[in-house]
Amino acid sequence: MNILELVQQNPQEAIDIVTKAAAAEPDKLDAQQLAAEVCFELGLAEQAYGYLQQTLHLDPDGTKGGYVKFLWLGQLIGGKTGINYYKQGINGLRQQPVEQSGPQIIKGLLGMIDIYMTDLCMEPEAEQVCEKLIAEALLLDDNHAEAWSILGSIRISQIRNDEAKQALEKSWSLFDKALLEAQLDTTSMPALVRLAQSMIELEMADLVLDLTTQATRLDDQVPDLYYLNALAHQQLMAQESDPAELNRHNAAIRDAIELLSQLDESVDPEMAAASNELVASLPPLTEPVLESDDENVEE
Template identity: 35%
Template sequence: MSEIIPQARGFLVTSQPEKALEILTPHIASNAKSPEFLAILGEALLENNDLQQAYEVLIQACELDSDAALGVEKFLYLGQIIGGADGLNYVNTGLNRLNEILTSISQDGGVTREELVKGGYKDINEYKTWAIKKLNSGIFASIEIWMTDLCMEPEAESKCNELIEFSLSIDPTNPESLSILSSIRISQQRQQEAVEALQRSWELFKLQKTKLEDFANKKEEEESSSGGDAFEVGMEYVELIQPLITLSRYAIELEQYDTAIEIASNVQDINDSILDAFYIEALANLFKAKQTSFANTGQANDEEFDYREVEVSQLKDTSEIKQLLADTRSILTSAYKISNSEYGAENDPVLVEQVNELLNSLGGPIMSELMPKRDNLDDAEVANWETEIVSDDE
C-alpha cells in the first residue's frame, strides 16, 4: 500500500483519476479499514464524477479517523459534498486539525525531521506552506456553505467576516482570499470595499501569473530546479484559470468593466479555448458601451433605470460605442468558433446558448473571421469553406 497511494496521488495531480482508480480498485478489499487508502480512493472517485460512491467511501474514511490524525483532505471534501450544517461540521474537523499542525510548526521542536520526511516535505517552510494552503481551502469551503446553504442563519454574516479575516491573517497576500472578501462585501452591499478587494486581488493574481511565466520562459533552469519543479509551476499556471474567471465575474457585477476585460484577456493567455473568458470579455465590452451611452443622461440618475437592460438598437451612434460593439462582436465570434470546435462538447450548453443569443443580437458572427486562413487551404477548400460552418438553426 505504501507504493499504491503515491502512485494514485501522482495520477490525480496530473488530472488522470481514471488511471488512479485502475490501480486502486484491485486493493479495495484488502484496505477497507485503511483511512489513508479510502481517502485517496474517495478523492479519485470524486475527480471521476462518481459523487455517490465518493460520498460513501469518504464517510467510511472519516469514521475510521474521526479526529483527522491521518489526513484532513477527506473531511474537507466530504464537507463540501454534504453542505449545510452537517457539512460544516466535517470541514471544521479538518480545520481544527490544520490549526493544530500550524501551531506545532510555529513552535520550536514542534515538528520532527521524521514527520517532515514521512509527509514528503523538504523543510519546515514547505510544510507550513502546505498547511496554510489547506487551511485556506477549508476556510473557503466554510464561507461558501455560510453564503449559500446557511445564508439565512443570523450569524452567517459574522461567520463569513470572521473566516475571511482569519484567512488574511495567515496569508495576507493570498489573491483568492481577497477575491472572496470582494464577494462577501458584494453580498453585504459594501460596494467600495468590494471594489478595493477586487483590485487588490487582481494585482496579486497578476504578480503571481507573471512570476510563473518568468519561470517558464527561462532558457536555462537554475541548478536547483528540476523537471518536477517545472511541472508543478505548469500546474499552478493552469490552476489560475478558475479563480480568475470567478474574479472577472465579480468585476462585471461591480461594473468594473475594464478590469473584467483585462482579467478575461489574461485567462486567454493561459488557455485560448476557455469559452467563459471570451463571453465575460464580450459582456464587459457590451455593458461598457451601454454605460457610456447613458453616462450623462437623466436616465442614468434614475434608480429604477438599469442601462444593462437597454437594447443595442437604443445606444448612441458614436465612434466610441461603435468600436466597443465591434470589439464585442469580434470577441463573440471567437467564442462561436470555440463552441463549434473540437472543444465544443466540453462547454456548458447554457453558456453556449448565451454566447449565441448575444452574438445574434449584434448581427451574428463575423463571417470573414470564421473563414480558415488561406495559407492552409487549396482553392477548392476556400471556395467551399461556408459548408464547414453549422448554423444555429440546423
C-alpha cells in the same frame, strides 16, 4: 511521477489505479484516502463521498490519516452538516504548525464562507460569521488571492461596491503575478472564474478581459472564460460611441462565442443558449476586423 501529477496528465489512468487499489485493500486507510482525493480533485463527487465514508470508518477523528478529508466532506455535503465537518477539519489542522497547515485552514475557512453565502445565507448570523472567517483567513495570509476575491464577494452582497472593487483588484493582482510566475495550475481555474464573475457584476470589464486572456493560457478548454470575455466586451461596447471601437467589440464577442461553441461537450446548455442570444442581439459587423495576434480570447 506521483499519482496527483498523473491526475493532471491522464485522469482516467489515475482513477483506474486508485480505485483498483482501494477495492483490493478496503481496510487500508491510505488506499481509501488517496482514491477519495483523486475522485474529489476530478469532480467525481459521488465516488469521492463513498471513499470518504470508508476513511471515516477507518479513521473517525483524523489522527491517523489527517484532517483534510473533513474539508472535502464539508464541501461535498454543504449546509449545517458541511459546516460541522469543516470545523472538525480546521480544529484538527490548528493542532499542527501554521506554516504546514495554514493553506488548508484558509481553504476550510473559505469553504465555510461559501456555505454561509449560499445554503445558509438566510441564517441570522451569516454575515457576522462571514466577516469573522474572512478576517481570520487574511490574518493567516494577507496575500492569499482567493481570500481577497471572497472578500470582494462579501462586500458585493453588502452593496459596499467601492470596497468590493478594491478587494477584487487586489485578488487579480495576486493571481496575475502567480500566473506570470507559473505558480498556478488548473486547480485554480474555478477561483479565477468566480473572480471574473464578480468583476462582471461590478462592470470591471477591462480587468475581466485581462483575466480571461491570461487564464486561457493556463487552460483553453474552460467555456466560462470565453463567455465572460464576451460579456466584458459587451459591457465595453455599451460604453462606446466610436464606430471602429463598437465594431471591434462586436467582432470580439462573436470570436469568443465561436471559440466557446467549439467546446460542445463541456458547455452548459444554459450558457450555450445565453451565448446564442448574445450574438443574435448584436448589430451586423460594419467592416472586417483584422486579427492582431493569436490569443484565444481578445483583450
